[in-house]
Amino acid sequence: MKEFKIQSFVLILISFILGFSEFIIIGILDDLAKEFSVSVATTGYLVTIFALVYAVSTPIITSTLKNNLYHAMVVLALIFTFGNALTIFAPNYTILVISRIIVAIVSGSLVSLSMTFATVIAPMPKRAWLVSWIFSGFSVASVFGVPLGTWISTTLGWRFTFITITLLSIITVFLIIKTLPHNLMQEKQGHILQQFVIFKDPRIYLSVFIQTCSLAGVYVFYTYLRPIFSKTLSFNPGVITLLLTIFGVMSLISNQASGRIANNKGLLSMPLLYIIEFIVLITMPLWLQNTWLGTVDIMLVGILMYLVNSPLQLHIMGVAENDYPQSLVLASSINSIFSNLGISLGSAAGGLVVSNFGLNNVGIGGAAFTAFALISTVMLNKVNAAREPLY
Template identity: 35%
Template structure:
């Protein structure tokens, strides 16, 4: 059965729905971070106990997402997305009325178990509904923009709601957004989206492809380049550059806006072997990071450097996602669901890795030395970007 080709108007409506879903996923994850102290207080628990909410979500996301991708490969994408959204909604509602910390932790595990698959599934559906490479890249970029918007407003919005009402009301807001997104998806998503084919072995064979591993390590190095210094963005702005707490919130908001703009540019770069263009950007990033320590010695040069890096380091996501989906579509059609999860999973691996080494760098060298931590990963990302650009050009 052929997949229905959507009109331009209907595809725009669908893209808006996908952005809403991405925003909802991001808000659900980020809002807990801003309300940890309030959650701890309401359940009479310590912050160290409550921190399990964050780590449990991350580990569940990383472990369950690829397994879910493999085992739901033959399920029709329309029904799969609707069911996953309903499960996510159930977990969100449970979070809003959890009677104790155990139930809240359980609800977070429920939402985390499907969040990664929902995110990946959006990209797969885009590939089925759009046969225009530029349209695909830009729609994927808009999906990432939804996450960027959530990162900008998710924490402050959740904190604002919690401060004026209750932290549970922040989850109620997420539940309302999820309900709207589910209803819209039920109404406008084509019902003849193709299911995957092939057995489990046909999917995991993708891991035998060297070029896929180049892409995986590139994502790890790309994310590590960003979070090699961004993990400590608050102390960098407040302690190293001596901006006040009032200025800090505004600067973090502007950095979020820069990230949104970067995602839009990323969609344009991703068209037609984006690695060829990204390679030059990463060479520039090496130079920027080499000068990081010097620039951080002065307030205004430091903040300008953080804004420039916030743009140039963050534009790889769409290229990586388009690469994984292109490779799976052409060589491993049975593994497209699994391939769609690689970017999200290994991005988080990069964050975990660079956060760990950033802590050691900070211990021995101070905040201004974090640029060297990021630069080490950036060199790796540049080499991998160059290799991928060459190999994909030959193909």
């Protein structure tokens, strides 16, 4: 039991450092725009580029992992550390983009491997718990990492933020080497085309569409969270750091609630929750006219944003374990792949909304994607109703 707790901590730490590195751009958006003399909308496309590269590279890497998965984890973690170190020394915006691309290339595969390790080390009663906590590592990054990184950036400069991320990455690599099983292999892995057969299953392609639209709906708004706090709601920098922390707590609550939903009604609960999220987002322009009502609305989005994660992850893994064992590692990455495709789509859409209609209207763009997630969830539940439950 002690070994399981230590290994679980390391897997959660991996997701934390991945989330810290990915999400910190949102906290230092204004600082990067000032440093490199580009607009906030242009800097916001760093989120789009990162997520798009993440989504494209992850299935390619995960589907070709044929050897020892522990060795793959260590190599990818070292590349991740190098990419963040390169960001520290970026002399211009182009090198900054390149460094973010390097980090993005390996981040999704690291999440996938973490999920694969989780299914091996966790006893069945603890599987939903560990999966929800691996997802929650990203929320903990929002709670502590993004506000801390934002404070460091404001106080010492954004490069010191990435020095912190790089040092934490080195520590994480050391812990991976010391604690995780060294002999984990993916079994029954087929040819790359055999692995991708899983995407022909309606339970999978509907899940993919749900995850993409769900994250797109949130990131139309979330990419521009700091500018909304500073420009639309007129909070000063010190208060913004506190608000980012509170928002992170809301997203952590969201991930933990996601685990509870997975252990109860699962995806059957999601249509009602998506209806609530749709209402919260589409009415956001009205809420943002008042500082405190706007803040409440933003925090409600934080609570709703990750509720689908654990039910959908366990559903996908259940499909793979029962019907597509050759695609298990690929299946474990599906959630993160299409989350980032959704992030890329949502942040790009957010950039268009901000450029053409202003910050106040990002919620309406998010609501449109949420409506598609709602429709897809209803369809998936109908498909699942005709089959044995997989979670």
